[in-house]
Amino acid sequence: MPDQPSFLQQLSVIIPCCNEEGNIKRFESEVFPVLSSFPFSCELLLIDDGSTDATASLLADLAARHPSVTLVRHLMNQGLGASLRSGFEHAKGDAALTLDADLTFHPRQAELLINAFDPSVDAVLGSPLKGKMEGVSAFRTLLSHGVNLIYGLLFGKSITSASSLFRLYRMSKIKQLDLKSDSFDINAEILFKILRSGGLVREVGVVLTERQYGQSKIRFFREIVNHLRMFMRILSWRLTS
Ligand SMILES: Nc1nc2c(ncn2[C@@H]2O[C@H](COP(=O)(O)OP(=O)(O)OP(=O)(O)O)[C@@H](O)[C@H]2O)c(=O)[nH]1
Numbered sequence: 001m002p003d004q005p006s007f008l009q010q011l012s013v014i015i016p017c018c019n020e021e022g023n024i025k026r027f028e029s030e031v032f033p034v035l036s037s038f039p040f041s042c043e044l045l046l047i048d049d050g051s052t053d054a055t056a057s058l059l060a061d062l063a064a065r066h067p068s069v070t071l072v073r074h075l076m077n078q079g080l081g082a083s084l085r086s087g088f089e090h091a092k093g094d095a096a097l098t099l100d101a102d103l104t105f106h107p108r109q110a111e112l113l114i115n116a117f118d119p120s121v122d123a124v125l126g127s128p129l130k131g132k133m134e135g136v137s138a139f140r141t142l143l144s145h146g147v148n149l150i151y152g153l154l155f156g157k158s159i160t161s162a163s164s165l166f167r168l169y170r171m172s173k174i175k176q177l178d179l180k181s182d183s184f185d186i187n188a189e190i191l192f193k194i195l196r197s198g199g200l201v202r203e204v205g206v207v208l209t210e211r212q213y214g215q216s217k218i219r220f221f222r223e224i225v226n227h228l229r230m231f232m233r234i235l236s237w238r239l240t241s
């Protein structure tokens with residue numbers, strides 16, 4: 001159990017969900033026990049993003065049985081970034097933990113992020129490259145190293161988790177950022193905007209495992225284009241600041 005930081009009275013846990021029925025069935029036994037072990041209050045924001053499987057009804061059932069759950073529904077799929085932005089809009093906590101619905105970053109590791117959070121920090125990023133990648137393909141690992149290397153060069157600092165979702169944010173900082181991304185590039189956009197504003201980011205090593213149920217939603221070509229666009233935005237900021 002993490003210690004209770006005095007500046008953290010309420011945590012908003014945001015899980016964007018799109019066609020993840022096999023994994024949502026695990027929330028009762030794998031997510032709720034972790035949240036109830038925290039020494040501060042917790043709200044769980046579940047975002048259903050136009051799922052076409054049983055995701056929406058499973059989330060509605062969780063929301064009906066757990067008062068700490070708020071279900072936000074997008075009738076049409078809007079993307080991971082749009083879903084996170086909906087979560088941030090509804091969040092009432094001092095900090096927000098963003099978590100993958102496939103639980104490939106297991107929520108029990110939230111303690112590592114919370115313990116690295118202090119009043120000077122705006123975001124704690126869970127880094128599988130600093131921790132461990134279990135069962136992740138060589139292609140994904142190589143891509144991750146390459147993308148992070150470029151972000152590191154552009155930011156002029158060591159970065160190993162520019163695009164992963166498992167993070168803890170100070171909500172007062174998130175509210176200042178004017179986020180726009182609809183897709184997976186939201187994670188890089190948040191990092192960019194925090195660093196551009198002079199914010200402080202910390203990385204901690206975490207374990208990333210292979211998904212147990214369902215299919216990956218990532219479209220590599222689209223994400224590579226999104227990263228290239230983000231590289232250009234960061235470069236133009238670095239050249240003009
Ligand atoms: N709300 C919403 N969530 C999404 C969308 N696409 C992906 N997600 C969620 O974002 C997280 C990451 O998506 P994944 O499909 O697991 O992508 P990945 O982690 O790169 O790939 P694998 O874990 O290897 O399958 C999961 O929690 C998904 O449910 C989307 O369009 N909308």
Ligand SMILES: [Mg+2]
Nearest residue numbers: 100102104211
């Ligand atoms: Mg995943």
